[in-house]
Amino acid sequence: MTILEQTARRILDRIVLAVRPHATATRQGGHRSPVLASGVEFADHRAYVPGDDVRHIDWKAFARHAQLAVRQFEEERDARIYVLLDLSGSMSRGAPLSKIEVAKKLAAAFAYVGMKQFDRPIVMPFGEGLDRETRALLAPTDLPELDRFLEGCGAGGPTAFPRAVRSLAGRYPQRGLVVVISDLMKPDGWAEGFRALGALGHEIRVVHVHCTEDLEPDFHGELELFDAEDARSVRVRISRELVQAYRREIRKHIERCRDACRRVGGRFVDVPVEVSLDIALRRAFAAPEHGKEMKR
Amino acid sequence: MSFAAFPLWALVAMAGATSAAVVALYLLRRTPRPQIVSNVEFWLRALHSARPQWLASFRIPILALLLSWIAALGIVTLIGDPRFGSAVRGTTIVVLDAGRTMGAVGIDGHRRLDRALSEIRRWVDRTTVTGEVAVVRAGMRPSVLLPITDAAADLDRALRALRLDDGTADLSAAVALADAILEERGALRAGVGQILVVSDRPVELSARAPIAMLPIGTAAETVAITGFAARRDPAGAGEYEVRCAVSGFAARRSTARLVIRDGEVTILDERVTIPPHQTVVREATGFSRDRAELVAELDDIEIEGGEDGLRLDDRAYAVVEPLETMRVLLVTDGNRYLEAALTAHPGVDTEVMGVAEFAARGSAILARHHVLVLDRAALPPGTEHPAVLAFAPPIGGPVQLGPPILRPRITGTLASHPALDGLRLDDVHFERATPLVESEGDRVLFRSEGHALAIARERGRQRLIVFGFATSDTDLVRGEGFPLLVHGALRWVSDRVEPAPLPRRLGGPLVVDPGDVVRDPDGQTLDRAEASVVPEVVRAGIWYVGERAIAFGGTEHAGPLGAGATGGRFVSQSTLPPLAVLIAVALLVLLLIEWALLHRGWLG
Numbered sequence: 001m002t003i004l005e006q007t008a009r010r011i012l013d014r015i016v017l018a019v020r021p022h023a024t025a026t027r028q029g030g031h032r033s034p035v036l037a038s039g040v041e042f043a044d045h046r047a048y049v050p051g052d053d054v055r056h057i058d059w060k061a062f063a064r065h066a067q068l069a070v071r072q073f074e075e076e077r078d079a080r081i082y083v084l085l086d087l088s089g090s091m092s093r094g095a096p097l098s099k100i101e102v103a104k105k106l107a108a109a110f111a112y113v114g115m116k117q118f119d120r121p122i123v124m125p126f127g128e129g130l131d132r133e134t135r136a137l138l139a140p141t142d143l144p145e146l147d148r149f150l151e152g153c154g155a156g157g158p159t160a161f162p163r164a165v166r167s168l169a170g171r172y173p174q175r176g177l178v179v180v181i182s183d184l185m186k187p188d189g190w191a192e193g194f195r196a197l198g199a200l201g202h203e204i205r206v207v208h209v210h211c212t213e214d215l216e217p218d219f220h221g222e223l224e225l226f227d228a229e230d231a232r233s234v235r236v237r238i239s240r241e242l243v244q245a246y247r248r249e250i251r252k253h254i255e256r257c258r259d260a261c262r263r264v265g266g267r268f269v270d271v272p273v274e275v276s277l278d279i280a281l282r283r284a285f286a287a288p289e290h291g292k293e294m295k296r
Numbered sequence: 297m298s299f300a301a302f303p304l305w306a307l308v309a310m311a312g313a314t315s316a317a318v319v320a321l322y323l324l325r326r327t328p329r330p331q332i333v334s335n336v337e338f339w340l341r342a343l344h345s346a347r348p349q350w351l352a353s354f355r356i357p358i359l360a361l362l363l364s365w366i367a368a369l370g371i372v373t374l375i376g377d378p379r380f381g382s383a384v385r386g387t388t389i390v391v392l393d394a395g396r397t398m399g400a401v402g403i404d405g406h407r408r409l410d411r412a413l414s415e416i417r418r419w420v421d422r423t424t425v426t427g428e429v430a431v432v433r434a435g436m437r438p439s440v441l442l443p444i445t446d447a448a449a450d451l452d453r454a455l456r457a458l459r460l461d462d463g464t465a466d467l468s469a470a471v472a473l474a475d476a477i478l479e480e481r482g483a484l485r486a487g488v489g490q491i492l493v494v495s496d497r498p499v500e501l502s503a504r505a506p507i508a509m510l511p512i513g514t515a516a517e518t519v520a521i522t523g524f525a526a527r528r529d530p531a532g533a534g535e536y537e538v539r540c541a542v543s544g545f546a547a548r549r550s551t552a553r554l555v556i557r558d559g560e561v562t563i564l565d566e567r568v569t570i571p572p573h574q575t576v577v578r579e580a581t582g583f584s585r586d587r588a589e590l591v592a593e594l595d596d597i598e599i600e601g602g603e604d605g606l607r608l609d610d611r612a613y614a615v616v617e618p619l620e621t622m623r624v625l626l627v628t629d630g631n632r633y634l635e636a637a638l639t640a641h642p643g644v645d646t647e648v649m650g651v652a653e654f655a656a657r658g659s660a661i662l663a664r665h666h667v668l669v670l671d672r673a674a675l676p677p678g679t680e681h682p683a684v685l686a687f688a689p690p691i692g693g694p695v696q697l698g699p700p701i702l703r704p705r706i707t708g709t710l711a712s713h714p715a716l717d718g719l720r721l722d723d724v725h726f727e728r729a730t731p732l733v734e735s736e737g738d739r740v741l742f743r744s745e746g747h748a749l750a751i752a753r754e755r756g757r758q759r760l761i762v763f764g765f766a767t768s769d770t771d772l773v774r775g776e777g778f779p780l781l782v783h784g785a786l787r788w789v790s791d792r793v794e795p796a797p798l799p800r801r802l803g804g805p806l807v808v809d810p811g812d813v814v815r816d817p818d819g820q821t822l823d824r825a826e827a828s829v830v831p832e833v834v835r836a837g838i839w840y841v842g843e844r845a846i847a848f849g850g851t852e853h854a855g856p857l858g859a860g861a862t863g864g865r866f867v868s869q870s871t872l873p874p875l876a877v878l879i880a881v882a883l884l885v886l887l888l889i890e891w892a893l894l895h896r897g898w899l900g
Contacts, residue, residue, distance in 0.1 A: 090334035185334035187341070214334050224328040227336040234336045235328055236343060245346035249338050 002147050003108045011278055015285050017113045019079035019177045019203055045069040080136075080176025081114035081121035082168060082202070083107045085150075088127055088159035089229035090185040094211030094273040100155040102273045103181045103209050106284050108146055110179045113285070115140045122172070123149065126164035127157045130171070158229045159186045161193040168197075175201035183209050184257050186229075191260035198264025206261045206268045207284050208254065215250055217243060315882060367883065386488025387430075387444065387481050388423040389474035389505075390416055393495035393512070394435040394458070395465030396850065400496070400606040400857045402514030412494045412512045413455060419492060419510075420451045427488070430477060434470030434495070435461040436803040436834045444481065462608060462836040462850040463802035467499050475503040497858045513858070516605030517546035519570060520854035524592045524612035528619075529581065536616045538563065538580045540592045544570035545856040548600035552610075556592045558582050563590075588616035589838050589845050609854040613817075613838050615847040619643040622790060623664060627654040628671035633773035634687070637782040638669070644786070666790045672766065682758050683789040685782075688730065688766035695751065695762045698731035704744030713741055713752060715761060715784040724772045729765040752788065759789040800848045806830035808841050815840040 004012070048057060048068035056070040085107045091100040107123050111134075114121030120136035123146060134149050161182070168178070178197050184190055184206075197204050212218075219238040226233045236242065261268040271280045333339065398409045416431065420442075423429040431442035431454065442454040474491045475484075483489030489505045496513035523541030528534075544550045549571055556564040564580040582588060594610040604610070624638055626648045638646040647665065649657075651673040659679040662668065668675075670686040674693040684694070691697055706721050721742055731747035734740060741750035741761070753760040767773045772781070800806070808814055814822040814830060817837025822830065833839065836850035 093332070093334050183334060185338075187335070187337050217333070219331060222328040223331045225336045225339055226330060226332045228332050228334055232336055234340060236339060239346075242339075242342055242346045245342035246339055249341045249345065253338070 002143065003104055003150055004112055004143070004147075008105070008109065008277055008281060009112065011281050012109055012112050012285075013116070015113055015281075017081070017110070017117060017119070017177070017285065018287070019081075019119070044072045046072060079114075079117075079119045080172065080174045081110060081119045082172065082176055082178045083110045083114075083121060083123045084164060084168070084178060084180045084182075085123060085125045085153065086127075086159060086161075086180075086182030087125045087153055087155050087157070088182075088186070089156045089227075090159070090183055090214075091155040091209075093183075093213055093228055094209075095213075097273050098155070099183050099209045099211055099273055100153075102271065102280060103183075103207075104150045104153065105277060106181050106207055106209070106271065106280065107179075108143075108150060109281055109284065110181075111137055111146055112140060112143060115142060119177075124164075124168065125153050126159075126161070126167075128160040129163045130167035156229075159189075161186070161189045162196065165193040165196045169200050176203070177205060178202040179205045179207060181207045181209060183211075183214060184254065185214060187253060190257045194257075194260045194264050194266060198266070204261055204264055204266025206257065206266060208257070208268065208270045209273060210270065211273045215247070215254075217246065219243065311878060311882065315886075319886070367879065386427045386486070386490065387478060387483035388419070388427060389477055389489070389491050390419060390423075390429060390431045391434050391438075391467065391470045391474050391491060391493045391495075392416060392431055392441065393465045393467060393493075393497065394433045394460050395495075395497075396460060396462050396608050396853055397464075397496055397606065397857050398512070399460050399608050400513065400516045400518065401603075402516045402605060402857075403602075404514045406514075408496050408513035409458075409460060412496075413458075415510060415512065416494060417448075417451060421448050430474075432470050432474050432477070433458070434465040434467050434493075436463040436466055437832050438466060438470035438473040440473070440477075444477070460608075461802070461834040462853070463834060464853045465495070465497075467493065467495060467497070467501060471501045471503050471507065475505055478505045516857040517550075517599055517602045518604055518606045518609060518857055519544050519546065519550045519552050519594060519597050519599065520606070520609035520851075521592055521594060521612040522575060522851050522854045523577075524590075524614050524849055524851050526582075526588065526590050526614040526616045528616060534619060535581055535583050536588055538582065538590060538592075538614070539577060540564075540579070540612070541575050541577045541851075542568055542570055542594065543575040543854065544572060544599075546570075546599045546602060547572055548602070550597065550599040550604075552594040552597040554578060554592065554594055556580055556590060558584060558588045558590050567596075582616075584616065584618075587618040587845055589847075590614040590616065591838075605857055608836075609850070611836070612849050612851050613836060613847040614849065615838060615845045621645050622666050622786060623647070624667045624669055624786065625649060625654075625661065625665040626669045626671065627651055627673040628669075631671045631687075631767055633767045633778065634669065634671055634782070637773075637779040640779045641783055644783075667786050669786075680758065683786075683791070684758075684760045685785050685789055686760070686762045688764070688769075689762055693762075694760060695735075695753075696733035697764070698733055698747065700728055700730050701744070701747055702728050704729045704747060704749060706742045706749065707744055708740075709742040710739060710752075713739065713788070715752060715781070715788045716741060717784050719777050719781055719784070721772070721777070724770060724775070726765055726772075727769040729769065732762055732764045759791060761785045761789055800833070800846055801852060802834060802836055802848050802850050803832055804848075806833050806839060806841065806846065812842040813840075 045058060045061060046069065048070050052070050058069050058071045061067075061069050085103055087100070091103060092098050094102070111121040111123050115137045118138065120138060122133050122136050124130050124133040134146060137146060159182075194204060194206070220240075220243075222235075222237050224233055224235045258268040269283050269286060271283050275283075392412060398412060399407060401407050420429050420431070428444050428446045429442070430440065430444040431451065433439045433441040441458065442451055471491060471493065478484050478489035478491070481489065484504055491503055491505050491507045492510055493501060493507060494510045494512055496511065498509070498511065501507055520543055521540060522543040523539065526536050526538045528536050538556055540554065540556060542552065542554060549569060551567060551569045553567045554564065555562060561582070563582040564578060566578060568576050568578060570576050582590075590613065592612040592614070597604040597610065620643060622644050624644055624646045626634060626638060626646055627650070628634060628648065629651050635646065635648060638644050654673060655676055659676065662679060662681050667683040667685060668681045670684065670689065672688050672690065674690050675681065675684070686693065689695060689697070704726050706724055709716060709721050726744075726749075729744070729747070729749055731749065732751050734748055734751060735753070737755065738751045738753045740748040741752055743749055749765060750761065750763045753762070772778055806814070808830060816822060816839060817835060833848045836848050839846045839848060
């Protein structure tokens with residue numbers, strides 16, 4: 001049984017994951033890069049200086065303007081795609097599908113699209129750090145391997161996103177697209193991690209997987225709350241005022257994460273677990289709306 | 297609304313069930329449900345940031361709020377209940393003084409009975425909350441006014457027919473009756489019986505059940521008729537004498553208008569002044585051949601610095617019996633003194649017969665006469681009469697005669713004999729007399745030295761008075777005492793001495809002949825079955841048995857009015873505190889338990 005069913009793959013086959021030029025890698029690929037070199041796409045003319053390859057002199061332009069000019073071309077490169085999958089205990093919550101189940105599908109989807117574009121995606125589950133990851137997946141034929149890897153991933157334990165970012169930076173210096181799939185259910189560390197990723201030159205896409213219990217809880221009465229990530233518990237009497245205060249806290253936290261993501265030019269999308277998979281995929285891969293993304 | 301209307305077992309059951317429910321709900325409320333959340337940190341931050349801004353936003357579970365509200369409402373209701381803290385359990389017998397003084401009006405302007413009824417209603421309300429009550433009417437004879445009930449509304453129905461007696465209440469008998477009711481009810485064995493005595497008199501009472509006194513009434517003064525009697529005047533034909541005593545039970549002098557009426561005829565109308573705590577007596581005379589129904593009444597009473605507190609003791613009643621005709625056969629050959637003395641009395645019907653005729657007709661006519669008066673005559677041989685009065689009997693008469701004596705003088709009289717009642721014979725002279733020879737049992741009415749001049753003999757049902765002198769031989773017949781002597785002698789020999797015309801005592805029975813109709817002072821005919829006795833008469837006035845009038849006065853009960861004080865504290869015999877206190881204590885215990893459990897860390 002594969003995580004990505006045929007229906008999902010058909011949807012993904014029509015999706016192209018664009019990576020900004022500054023985040024492309026060094027190998028030739030399908031993404032535009034900021035390097036003007038021996039590409040096939042004409043970019044611009046510039047004045048000839050001694051030492052330039054005379055093969056690049058545009059003689060037609062010399063005939064018209066009587067000045068030597070060389071033609072410049074955009075170089076198309078590949079892109080590294082790092083899929084950071086949150087495996088903290090809070091990801092086990094949610095219904096009818098848990099957040100981890102949805103997150104796995106989304107991680108597989110991003111990897112599939114990357115493989116289809118020969119971008120060598122790497123799926124990296126993280127908790128308190130980066131424990132393991134897939135190898136750079138080369139082609140859609142590696143999908144079964146990805147399936148087996150994701151089936152072995154289960155939610156549990158605490159989250160330390162900054163530590164995971166530091167591990168990523170140390171082990172994978174190449175810039176690329178970092179897709180963070182998480183429920184963000186930890187009050188701190190997210191903005192710090194996003195800033196670090198931005199500073200490393202990565203393009204960021206945050207997929208916020210959430211459930212109703214996280215954002216709009218319907219608790220009341222005398223409750224003993226157990227933390228899904230650690231052994232902590234707290235006994236509270238849930239009132240309407242407390243629920244409203246909790247909602248305010250969650251909204252404020254999500255907005256802070258969204259703002260931190262946008263400050264580094266990243267994209268932030270919300271994917272509730274209650275929606276169908278095709279809607280979830282469309283939301284996760286949605287192109288940025290014009291003018292919404294902040295310029296670096 | 298009051299839970300206290302339920303019986304004790306129901307209260308205990310309800311209290312237990314309520315307590316169990318409250319504790320269960322409390323524990324249920326205090327037991328948290330486990331809930332896994334993604335991260336409790338957000339909830340802790342929410343706890344810090346959540347601030348109640350309105351009263352309604354306090355974190356009070358609505359169930360606890362409702363329970364607290366109901367409990368508070370219940371307590372407030374119980375406290376607001378006028379019976380709060382005063383419910384009396386068990387069986388309470390209220391003894392209500394229904395004597396004459398309960399009709400007095402004190403300085404507070406309230407009639408004692410009204411205050412007593414108000415108090416009784418209050419106590420009955422209290423006692424019927426959690427127990428049962430009966431009311432004993434303590435009149436001159438005790439009776440049950442309200443049988444044992446637990447419904448306070450029954451009291452009003454019972455009080456509708458309540459009327460005070462004109463005499464003094466017998467509280468001891470009423471308490472004994474109350475004690476018997478408690479004994480029969482089993483309340484004495486259970487220790488839940490009690491007697492509440494509502495009276496204006498401080499009396500010492502004892503019973504097996506505990507007794508609580510509830511004094512009623514405020515100080516009052518009164519002017520009362522303390523004595524009222526009438527009798528026929530022995531010296532006057534058809535006349536009677538009235539004696540009325542008026543006492544002032546006041547600290548200052550008082551005046552009153554005393555009016556004594558015989559039917560429509562006023563025989564005395566005088567304003568009397570009574571010094572403090574003194575008694576004045578007024579006498580009057582009246583004339584009536586028939587029955588005299590006398591009413592003495594005090595009117596327009598003025599007490600310095602006060603008011604007459606009791607109207608009941610301002611009236612008194614007396615009856616003078618009608619004159620009964622005494623048929624007398626005077627056997628004489630002519631004696632105007634005797635004839636005049638006999639005819640002077642309106643109650644004497646005299647027939648005069650000669651000695652020869654008397655001897656001829658024998659005993660045939662004797663049975664028609666009550667008294668036989670013989671003047672120088674004797675009964676025919678072989679005849680007897682139960683009442684004989686003889687002057688100068690011949691030899692061979694019923695009394696042996698001694699030798700005649702001249703000019704005797706009365707040297708001794710038997711003044712205590714009814715025949716000589718009211719007479720003085722020390723100035724009587726005789727020309728001659730024939731001494732009488734005493735027999736055993738004879739009583740000498742008067743004598744001269746050793747000679748008996750008059751003797752009275754009583755043998756069985758026969759009575760005889762013999763005078764050893766002729767009316768022509770003494771000046772006694774010329775004095776006004778002679779008719780009196782004749783009438784006294786007639787009354788004695790005929791054994792028709794009039795009873796003292798004093799009014800009957802209240803509370804005593806009224807003996808009635810079968811067939812007689814009894815009417816009370818209002819003229820209402822008593823519904824009397826076949827009984828020949830009205831067991832007790834508690835109402836002063838003139839009663840009628842057939843055509844005979846009988847006065848029941850209440851003057852012997854007249855006296856100073858006690859000065860009780862309305863109020864008093866009724867000591868409940870219940871060992872259980874009021875329900876509201878129970879609830880409050882239960883809530884306090886629950887709070888203490890919760891505090892202890894929290895202190896020990898057994899509760900979150």
